[in-house]
Amino acid sequence: MGTVWRVTLGAVPEGTSVEDLRAGVEGVLAEVNRQMSTYIADSDISRFNRAEAGSWHVVPEGFAEVLEAALTLAEQSEGAFDPTVGPLVNLWGFGPGGRRDSEPEQASIEQARARIGWQRLTWDAAQRSLQQPGALYLDFSAIAKGYAVDRVGEYLSQQGVGAWxxxxxxxxxxxxxxxxxxxxxxxxxxxxxxxxxxxTVVALQDLAMATSGDYRNFFEKNGLTYSHTIDPRTAQPVAHHLASVTVLHTSAMQADGLATLLTVLGPEEGMAFASEHHLAVFFIVRADDGFREFMTDEFRLHMEQAN
Structure with a gap:
């Protein structure tokens, strides 16, 4: 996934060891990567992305769970979240193909844009079967990391770890x-x-948290900053003043996907979406004199607990 993982245990159950638990965690992560990493040539998602137009593919249960969550977020946000946005992410230099330091040509942007669109997917949930419509490129990088967090946590609970x-x-x-x-x-x-x-500090118990921002992964050119978050609706990096979005949820997968969704929507649309769906969300917005903070009532409860 191109990053590091860390697990903190309240205690190690009798009959097991830290080494055993580490091996189990690494096994869980390896399975997620085998299914959903676009950086692995023979992963399930990479094979689907290379498949012929019209072909059907039975996908693993984990893949199916992430796909269905991604499609639901795409529908709820009217395409602000789109698991097929990969060609644009790659073109802008934020995917497996490597970085770039300048804006791509408009013709290239339009070519990549023609390949995306979550509505092009045909999904048979009963058979866990997905059709490749042709040249469509799935990218779960905005949601699969959270799914992996959930799976690791479930594994630890199954091993008898009560707090983690x-x-x-x-x-x-x-x-x-x-x-x-x-x-x-x-x-x-x-x-x-x-x-x-x-x-800010928040207090969490039996909750997940994901933060999306524009301040770690970007490039600059001619005084302009290009964020790694691409708006599928415009085919451009987001250009509003929303600097950071933090989402609390019972599911890390949902928190992960929602953080990206809200980053694309921006401060006004994003807060309206969060309020409509009763989400625990914290926004940090850039202003001429620094930053402004906005949060939903659901989020404020956890700040109060931490103070």
Missing amino acids: LVDIGGDLRTQGRKPDGSAWRIAIERPVAGERIIN
Whole structure:
């Protein structure tokens, strides 16, 4: 997934060891990668992306779960979230093909744009079968990392671990409480490139958290900043003033996908979506004199618990 993972345990159950649990976690992550990594040539998703037009593909259960969640978010957001946006992400230099330092040609953008569209997918849920309409490229990078967090957490619970924190590249989920009885306290960074500054602390118990921002992965050219988050509706990097979005949810997969969705929508549309769907969301928006913070009532509860 191009990042690091970290697991914190409240205690190690009798009859097992840290080494055993580490091996199990690595097995879970390897399975997710085999199914959904576009960086692995023979993964399920890579084979689908290369498949002939009109071909049908029976996909694993995990793949199916992520696909269905992604399609639901695409429908709810009217395409602001789109699991087929990969060709544009790659063209702008934020995919497996490597980085770029300038805006692509408009003709190339239009060619990539012609290949995307979640509505082109035909999905038979009963058979777990997906049709490749032709040249369509699935990319689960905005949701599969959260799914992996969920799977690792479930594995730990199955092994008898009562309290844990799973963190994969900043997407995290907690279970139970720390050994001292307190909730897990998680910091949200201030969205400043090249710095690590705590902006806010939240208290989490049996909750997941995902943050999406424009301050870590971007390139600059001629005074303009190009974010790694591509708006499928415009085929361009997002260009609004929303610097950071944090979502709390019972599912890390949902938190991950929603953080990207809200980043694409921006501060006004995003807050309206969050309010409509009763989401626990925290926005940091750039202003001329610094930053402004906005949050839903559902999020404010967890800030109050942490203070």
